[in-house]
Amino acid sequence: MSDLLERLRGRGWRLTSQRRVVAEVLDGEHVHLTADEVHARATLRLPEISRATVYNALGELVALGEVVEVTTDGRAKRYDPNAHRPHQHLVCSGCGLIRDVHPDGDPLAVLPAAQRFGFAVSEVEITYRGLCPACARAVLPPTPSIDPGTVG
Amino acid sequence: MSDLLERLRGRGWRLTSQRRVVAEVLDGEHVHLTADEVHARATLRLPEISRATVYNALGELVALGEVVEVTTDGRAKRYDPNAHRPHQHLVCSGCGLIRDVHPDGDPLAVLPAAQRFGFAVSEVEITYRGLCPACARAVLPPTPSIDPGTVG
DNA sequence: TCCTACGATGGACTCAATCCAAGTCAAGAT
DNA sequence: ATCTTGACTTGGATTGAGTCCATCGTAGGA
Numbered sequence: 001m002s003d004l005l006e007r008l009r010g011r012g013w014r015l016t017s018q019r020r021v022v023a024e025v026l027d028g029e030h031v032h033l034t035a036d037e038v039h040a041r042a043t044l045r046l047p048e049i050s051r052a053t054v055y056n057a058l059g060e061l062v063a064l065g066e067v068v069e070v071t072t073d074g075r076a077k078r079y080d081p082n083a084h085r086p087h088q089h090l091v092c093s094g095c096g097l098i099r100d101v102h103p104d105g106d107p108l109a110v111l112p113a114a115q116r117f118g119f120a121v122s123e124v125e126i127t128y129r130g131l132c133p134a135c136a137r138a139v140l141p142p143t144p145s146i147d148p149g150t151v152g
Numbered sequence: 153m154s155d156l157l158e159r160l161r162g163r164g165w166r167l168t169s170q171r172r173v174v175a176e177v178l179d180g181e182h183v184h185l186t187a188d189e190v191h192a193r194a195t196l197r198l199p200e201i202s203r204a205t206v207y208n209a210l211g212e213l214v215a216l217g218e219v220v221e222v223t224t225d226g227r228a229k230r231y232d233p234n235a236h237r238p239h240q241h242l243v244c245s246g247c248g249l250i251r252d253v254h255p256d257g258d259p260l261a262v263l264p265a266a267q268r269f270g271f272a273v274s275e276v277e278i279t280y281r282g283l284c285p286a287c288a289r290a291v292l293p294p295t296p297s298i299d300p301g302t303v304g
Numbered sequence: 305t306c307c308t309a310c311g312a313t314g315g316a317c318t319c320a321a322t323c324c325a326a327g328t329c330a331a332g333a334t
Numbered sequence: 335a336t337c338t339t340g341a342c343t344t345g346g347a348t349t350g351a352g353t354c355c356a357t358c359g360t361a362g363g364a
Contacts, residue, residue, distance in 0.1 A: 053311080
């Protein structure tokens with residue numbers, strides 16, 4: 001984390017307490033916070049930080065390549081600090097839980113030239129969807145082989 | 153298209169002029185309109201149709217599995233009527249143009265069990281990004297091997 | 305310590321989407 | 335053909351996410 005702050009300062013990023021707090025809030029594995037969540041957590045450490053400042057800092061971190069935006073639903077963007085390890089996302093259709101995942105092989109390779117329509121394709125974003133273990137348990141009956149209509 | 157309307161009516165979908173126009177506007181290949189674009193086109197045929205009705209009709213078509221929502225940028229959702237042929241999307245980073253594409257193989261197969269974290273994974277959405285031919289021409293100099301500084 | 309250009313603030317604003325109460329109408333029943 | 339009714343449409347208000355901007359504050363170099 002302090003590596004990150006040093007690196008950013010080395011690139012001429014003026015280090016303010018607000019920016020430091022935003023960067024610190026985003027530290028960790030499998031972190032995918034919305035801007036409002038970042039703001040809420042930053043507020044715990046720096047009560048007067050404004051939403052605009054959080055948006056500014058997040059936008060700069062994205063532009064600097066330190067954080068990636070992910071949009072897994074049609075709602076708020078999420079900010080993923082795991083920008084230096086290429087990865088994709090696995091999202092629970094029930095509760096929205098997000099995990100970083102690493103598929104086999106090069107995801108770009110499966111798109112044949114004939115399917116590229118002359119595009120210079122350079123990036124792929126993949127979202128896998130399904131039920132997480134907790135949501136699957138909540139949906140399925142405990143003993144699914146027994147017809148509920150015949151019980152009791 | 154009339155197949156679609158018949159099918160929906162068979163499923164108890166009350167057929168109104170508004171719904172008919174929304175379904176007709178969405179007909180075609182490589183169609184990826186936003187709700188506002190659908191509304192604008194619907195208005196040409198049915199001047200008094202409201203935005204709320206367009207949103208309602210689109211939401212119902214999605215729930216019925218006849219249309220899929222796609223979110224290729226952080227902005228408005230787009231509606232893709234090509235719901236019965238599984239496909240992915242190729243998006244131009246320059247102009248936002250969207251093409252439907254068909255990658256090789258089963259996109260789910262490349263996610264190893266160890267990367268599924270116990271999820272029952274059932275869907276994949278892939279977005280390929282790159283420059284379309286027109287945007288690539290606009291960015292590159294016409295003869296890229298010649299240094300512009302040495303010309304003229 | 306002082307300067308100043310860059311950053312932070314917060315309130316107004318935009319854009320996408322949803323909600324709601326009241327009016328309208330598709331389609332089955334008579 | 336007309337009636338009836340519950341589902342559909344309307345448009346204005348509202349919400350949620352994000353951006354803009356004039357003003358104030360401050361990081362960090364001289």
